[in-house]
Amino acid sequence: MFTKVKSQRSEVRTEKGIVKIxxxxxxxxxxxxxxxxxxxxxxxxxxxxxxxxxxxxxxxIVYLMVIPYLLVAGIGxxxxxxxxxxx
Numbered sequence: 001m002f003t004k005v006k007s008q009r010s011e012v013r014t015e016k017g018i019v020k021i022x023x024x025x026x027x028x029x030x031x032x033x034x035x036x037x038x039x040x041x042x043x044x045x046x047x048x049x050x051x052x053x054x055x056x057x058x059x060x061i062v063y064l065m066v067i068p069y070l071l072v073a074g075i076g077x078x079x080x081x082x083x084x085x086x087x
Contacts, residue, residue, distance in 0.1 A: 045054040
């Protein structure tokens with residue numbers, strides 16, 4: 001009886017793992033590039049004359065967006081390492 005319960009639990013874990021892996025691959029392969037701008041930036045940088053300046057603003061927005069994600073990833077990794085060494 002116990003072996004059957006363990007077997008069912010391990011099957012559920014592997015199914016969840018497979019779903020997570022497939023979702024990650026799907027997100028990586030089918031990501032869409034977007035240009036993020038606030039309404040004020042779009043209004044002031046609109047038109048053909050400001051192409052280089054608009055691209056610079058978009059790059060700055062992406063740069064500012066990456067920093068918090070890296071910080072959260074670093075904290076998550078540190079917590080993971082602490083929990084792993086604790087066991």
